[in-house]
Amino acid sequence: MNTAVLEIAGLNRFFGGLPAVQNVTLKVEAGERRLLLGPNGAGKTTLFNLIAGDLKPSSGTISLFGRDVTKLRTDQRTQCGVARTYQIITLFAKQTLAHNVVLSLLGLRKRRWNPFADLGAETALWERAREVLALVGLGHAADRPVLETSYGERRRLEIAMALAQDPKILLLDEPLAGLSADERFEVQRLLERIPRDVTIVMIEHDMDVALAFADRITVLQRGQIVVEGTRAEVVADPKTREVYLGH
Numbered sequence: 001m002n003t004a005v006l007e008i009a010g011l012n013r014f015f016g017g018l019p020a021v022q023n024v025t026l027k028v029e030a031g032e033r034r035l036l037l038g039p040n041g042a043g044k045t046t047l048f049n050l051i052a053g054d055l056k057p058s059s060g061t062i063s064l065f066g067r068d069v070t071k072l073r074t075d076q077r078t079q080c081g082v083a084r085t086y087q088i089i090t091l092f093a094k095q096t097l098a099h100n101v102v103l104s105l106l107g108l109r110k111r112r113w114n115p116f117a118d119l120g121a122e123t124a125l126w127e128r129a130r131e132v133l134a135l136v137g138l139g140h141a142a143d144r145p146v147l148e149t150s151y152g153e154r155r156r157l158e159i160a161m162a163l164a165q166d167p168k169i170l171l172l173d174e175p176l177a178g179l180s181a182d183e184r185f186e187v188q189r190l191l192e193r194i195p196r197d198v199t200i201v202m203i204e205h206d207m208d209v210a211l212a213f214a215d216r217i218t219v220l221q222r223g224q225i226v227v228e229g230t231r232a233e234v235v236a237d238p239k240t241r242e243v244y245l246g247h
């Protein structure tokens with residue numbers, strides 16, 4: 001039985017003739033924790049953009065849950081169960097944490113955001129927002145403006161916003177980047193608590209964290225997959241050292 005939730009075949013994306021993602025073929029199984037590793041500019045974020053639908057491929061196909069989504073828009077892919085976080089946090093700083101989660105849920109419902117609408121009336125959304133904030137350890141801060149939170153709390157908020165959408169596959173772009181050791185520990189624990197019915201693909205540079213987390217690792221270089229396998233296989237492969245560690 002085919003249990004792949006994400007299947008990519010012969011995927012290419014060029015920018016002005018230069019390949020950012022080149023002939024990428026990969027399969028991620030249900031429940032898997034997959035890590036994307038690679039030096040700066042390897043094409044990791046471009047690959048995320050292609051999977052989420054933020055970018056269109058130059059050629060190749062992307063399937064989610066057995067359905068070809070290559071031609072679907074981002075919001076249609078979200079409806080299929082994809083959620084992602086971004087390397088650069090994009091939040092409404094003056095609004096509360098709960099308000100930010102509610103806005104992301106409104107986006108999911110494909111309603112146009114109307115700044116004059118009475119958000120307070122959306123009781124179910126506010127309840128859901130508080131529920132996921134509690135899940136990421138931010139229940140106590142739900143009514144605080146984003147401005148008054150730490151960087152680590154914002155990263156957790158971003159994960160909460162993605163989780164609120166009840167995704168079947170979660171794309172995390174460097175969720176630990178820029179965090180202190182304590183904050184990293186908290187986000188790691190949070191990621192461990194995400195149930196296995198959510199498949200996770202994560203870009204992460206911190207090797208220790210990454211290795212503790214991943215079932216399988218894909219190493220990219222100049223847009224191409226150069227190594228793929230279990231943690232042990234990838235660590236043992238001399239190409240990993242060459243590409244990722246540069247020696």
Ligand SMILES: Nc1ncnc2c1ncn2[C@@H]1O[C@H](COP(=O)(O)OP(=O)(O)OP(=O)(O)O)[C@@H](O)[C@H]1O
Nearest residue numbers: 015019020038039040041042043044045046047087
């Ligand atoms: N919108 C764009 N226009 C032109 N070139 C782009 C664009 N987005 C990415 N690139 C180029 O594509 C290549 C891959 O970039 P990408 O951001 O996907 O790499 P990355 O592996 O995510 O790197 P990092 O670890 O630095 O985030 C780079 O050479 C980059 O300059």
